[in-house]
């Protein structure tokens with residue numbers, strides 16, 4: 116039976132935080148750089164919730180622009196999982212209106228997947244999955260609660276949570292090795 120992996124997009128397949136920083140800087144020049152974002156809701160210091168949501172939507176609607184490149188390891192990461200028999204669900208917290216640019220981006224960069232799940236709560240998938248790759252501590256903790264193998268990339272905003280049952284790595288090659296070794 117094939118195993119299922121739920122793979123996040125932002126800060127998992129590409130450096131979303133850099134794009135967010137550039138948008139936030141337009142609104143508030145005092146915004147700190149992503150290497151100092153040691154809590155997830157750091158944006159609250161620099162903009163309103165409305166601004167924050169608008170910035171995220173802008174980025175997602177423009178996902179397919181030239182400068183939004185996936186990590187160099189992203190394609191091999193996904194194709195290796197497929198080669199090892201994983202059913203891949205790409206799951207991102209974004210609106211359904213961003214489906215087209217998201218699909219175009221995945222196709223353009225040759226990122227293989229079986230299913231695309233865009234919603235405001237990807238954790239609905241977790242009871243039936245084997246592996247969850249994400250950068251948000253609360254998402255990873257939910258995956259652990261559901262008995263999934265939880266892992267992702269290490270960032271300032273998740274560093275303090277590494278003891279909570281999931282493993283974080285510097286790049287996707289490390290994440291891939293960990294998944295293949297553990298499953």
Ligand SMILES: [Mg+2]
Nearest residue numbers: 123125126250
């Ligand atoms: Mg993410």
